[in-house]
Amino acid sequence: MSKFEVRGKNVLLTGASSGIGKELALLFAQDxxxxxxxxxxxxxxxxxxxxxxxxxxFNINVWPFHINLTDEKGPEKLYETAREAAGxxxxxxxxxxxxxxxxxxxxxxxxxxxMVKTNVMAVFKLTRLALPDMIKAGEGRxxxxxxxxxxxxxxxxxxxxxxxxxxQTMSEAVDAELKGTGVxxxxxxxxxxxxxxxxxxxxxxxxxxxxxxxxxxxxxxxxKGYQAFREGKTICIPGPMNWxxxxxxxxxxxxxxxxxxxxxxxxxxx
Ligand SMILES: NC(=O)c1ccc[n+]([C@@H]2O[C@H](COP(=O)([O-])OP(=O)(O)OC[C@H]3O[C@@H](n4cnc5c(N)ncnc54)[C@H](OP(=O)(O)O)[C@@H]3O)[C@@H](O)[C@H]2O)c1
Numbered sequence: 001m002s003k004f005e006v007r008g009k010n011v012l013l014t015g016a017s018s019g020i021g022k023e024l025a026l027l028f029a030q031d032x033x034x035x036x037x038x039x040x041x042x043x044x045x046x047x048x049x050x051x052x053x054x055x056x057x058f059n060i061n062v063w064p065f066h067i068n069l070t071d072e073k074g075p076e077k078l079y080e081t082a083r084e085a086a087g088x089x090x091x092x093x094x095x096x097x098x099x100x101x102x103x104x105x106x107x108x109x110x111x112x113x114x115m116v117k118t119n120v121m122a123v124f125k126l127t128r129l130a131l132p133d134m135i136k137a138g139e140g141r142x143x144x145x146x147x148x149x150x151x152x153x154x155x156x157x158x159x160x161x162x163x164x165x166x167x168q169t170m171s172e173a174v175d176a177e178l179k180g181t182g183v184x185x186x187x188x189x190x191x192x193x194x195x196x197x198x199x200x201x202x203x204x205x206x207x208x209x210x211x212x213x214x215x216x217x218x219x220x221x222x223x224k225g226y227q228a229f230r231e232g233k234t235i236c237i238p239g240p241m242n243w244x245x246x247x248x249x250x251x252x253x254x255x256x257x258x259x260x261x262x263x264x265x266x267x268x269x270x
Pocket of ligand 1 (some may be wrong): 015016017018027041067068094096097120147148192193195196197
């Protein structure tokens with residue numbers, strides 16, 4: 001499959017104010033894509049100055065929006081405003097997400113509900129809203145950022161892992177349905193990456209699983225995701241060890257073993 005040419009294309013990217021999303025914005029901008037970027041209103045100035053910097057440095061159009069994806073009709077509002085501003089959305093990157101670490105029954109109920117809205121409902125809605133326009137145009141590409149946690153139950157982040165599993169399986173199935181339309185739905189599943197997400201989640205500084213997965217740099221991870229996007233890889237799990245674990249070993253192992261290892265490997269090792 002030929003590489004997706006991003007120059008002059010309009011890319012709607014959520015979660016662009018920090019971490020992997022911010023790095024992805026830079027990569028798209030460097031290659032001449034126009035960007036419609038979003039994050040919550042509390043980070044308005046951060047997103048606006050990132051948009052200014054990208055606009056000036058790369059001579060592209062950048063439209064920053066400050067729509068909270070957990071607001072009632074937030075995803076609908078973002079898609080409509082983005083389409084009005086740019087005229088057409090050629091690519092959609094669903095990067096925005098939240099994460100909470102701890103026992104399922106103890107993590108704040110409302111925070112978990114907001115996480116489900118952000119990681120599941122917003123991705124479901126934006127994907128569903130963008131596809132008809134892309135199919136009509138005969139081209140388009142969506143990349144949903146999931147996580148290595150999408151491929152098995154994840155103890156101490158039970159609901160977070162489950163949100164990623166939802167998006168992973170939905171995206172893979174939809175991509176298969178789209179055969180022949182010129183439109184693709186891809187997934188990118190990073191391992192643990194040093195971003196504000198982990199701090200906000202209260203993830204311990206050290207867990208045994210880091211020795212398998214590593215703790216990655218967001219710029220390195222974004223580059224791998226960007227390459228996978230351009231090349232049209234249905235599934236991308238960065239790092240050979242992570243790929244082997246999540247696509248082969250865990251799939252062939254009994255559930256009881258996976259859950260026992262998960263219980264040990266995902267708790268604090270301090
Ligand atoms: N870091 C990891 O270890 C890791 C591993 C695997 C997968 N991932 C996935 O990668 C994606 C990016 O994560 P990251 O690590 O780069 O995290 P991050 O630095 O915390 O970035 C998350 C982004 O999502 C935005 N966001 C969160 N809630 C939002 C909402 N309700 N409405 C609009 N925007 C919202 C944040 O913006 P504001 O806070 O400014 O609103 C921020 O721009 C997430 O989907 C995450 O699940 C991360």
